[in-house]
Amino acid sequence: MLLNKKLFTGLDQGVHLSAGGEAPMLNSHRDAFEQFMHDKAQGERARQLIADTMQATREQCASLLSVSASDITFVSSASEGINIVAYGLDWQPGDNVVIADVEFGSGVFPWTLLKEKGVDVKIVRHKNWQISLDDIEAHIDERTKVVLMSHVSMFTGQRLPLKELAETVHRKGAALVLDATHAVGVVPVDAYHADVVVSSCYKWLLATHGTAIFYWNRKTLPELKPPFLGWNSAAASGGWKDPLNITLHNDANQFLPGNPSYLSIYILNNALKHLLPLGRDVVEQHALNLTGKLHEGLSQLDLNTLGLSLMTAEAAESRAGNICVMSERVDEISAQLRQRGILVWGTYGGDSRLRISAHVYNDHNDINACLEAFANLQ
Ligand SMILES: Cc1ncc(COP(=O)(O)O)c(C=O)c1O
Known part of the structure; x- marks a missing residue:
């Protein structure tokens, strides 16, 4: 991670992958x-x-x-x-x-x-x-x-x-x-x-x-x-x-x-x-690494049987911090992820899609936890 989770309020409550909706606030x-x-x-x-x-x-x-x-x-x-x-x-x-x-x-x-x-x-x-x-x-x-x-x-x-x-x-x-x-x-x-x-x-x-x-x-x-x-x-x-x-x-x-x-x-x-001070390119590369790993991991899962499909393209230049997944079961799936402590954005807005966002306070462990939760979806 580029900014320690301890610098933020609320990041000890789960794996926060929701910056595209609401980011947590810095303690300072x-x-x-x-x-x-x-x-x-x-x-x-x-x-x-x-x-x-x-x-x-x-x-x-x-x-x-x-x-x-x-x-x-x-x-x-x-x-x-x-x-x-x-x-x-x-x-x-x-x-x-x-x-x-x-x-x-x-x-x-x-x-x-x-x-x-x-x-x-x-x-x-x-x-x-x-x-x-x-x-x-x-x-x-x-x-x-x-x-x-x-x-x-x-x-x-x-x-x-x-x-x-x-x-x-x-x-x-x-x-x-x-x-x-x-x-x-x-x-x-x-x-x-x-x-x-x-x-x-x-x-x-x-x-x-x-x-x-x-x-x-x-x-x-x-x-x-x-x-x-x-x-x-x-x-x-x-x-x-x-x-x-x-x-x-x-x-x-x-x-x-x-x-x-x-x-x-x-x-x-x-x-x-x-x-x-982090630098725009460093922040970008960090987000691309995490969303790249997420994209790759999700592509390897059998998303179709869960009624899910990836919307975001794989190419790094065509994405940023959001990986989006189409689903007719958004409410159900985000609830299952929430139960495992994974906070993604889906229900609010009623768009039939889940958005998983990676930012400066996220790390590879967060992505692994998210992928594991996806692999265990019912
Ligand atoms: C693309 C985009 N623009 C703007 C906003 C929010 O705009 P505002 O600052 O007017 O609340 C959002 C919020 O989700 C957004 O996704």
Whole structure:
């Protein structure tokens, strides 16, 4: 393992293979909470202390995503980030958005609200649970404004090649909105390839709810405008003398109308102090080793007789931290695994698939225990 299980709360309760749903929290988040309480009590100075931590966290995220800190801000959820794009672009009747059939709900639902503006949603269908770049390209036409894809699928575990995906989308003149929730924190993400990147922080980033990363590529998508404004969107304003004189921040903070969830930003800051020193490539290799072993072990079992089939591809470049298994008996099987202390993600969401996730606190013993539990399923 890359981070000792003892650094986390709750990891002594079983084999935690659920980072793709909810990751456990670092014990030291308690210190981050204490720090926030301390800073918040400093009267007016509190705002500067809090702003400093927010800026430091933007810089950590920028380093993780290989982009500039000014292109990053924090929204309340990945879902909010996607809605910012849906409401921040100028849509015309006949425009369309391209998504995948295996996309997470928040990558699908926001675009349906654009129907009244005459915007169509085109759906790329998976083949054998894989989405191909050729099929994505075939769905893009001259009226495609946005292609939304998950970098790593929450449903199938497939990882799309980001650079090639971005080239495919840009070649056709569309913008790439990337949901990197299942990628950031476990595999390297060079966000600059995309036009917008969103990521939740409570899974692979080891932080918590209330803060998601929003990356805006100002150079490639300058036409994205903040759909809602507040005091915090402005770098300067005319005040009572000239209330309508507003100068927006010229960076991603213009998408932040009010105070974000500073407490969860402090927690993200602490999580990144643990993740960043490990190095993106080391974390990726660790996850690939574990998910590779899991894939191999599961392939050797007679899954069909249990009504199970592997969805995630074997090739390392096509997966990340999730191995997904289709099953019509998800509830029953996850209950059997839970009885053996193996925590996978299945029941919640009603998707008929089990997701087994390996992250920095997992090791080969965890994978062996999981494979043994699968071998003993009834
Ligand atoms: C691909 C993907 N995006 C986003 C989310 C969560 O988004 P939010 O931060 O809006 O809760 C999930 C949660 O499962 C997800 O799988």
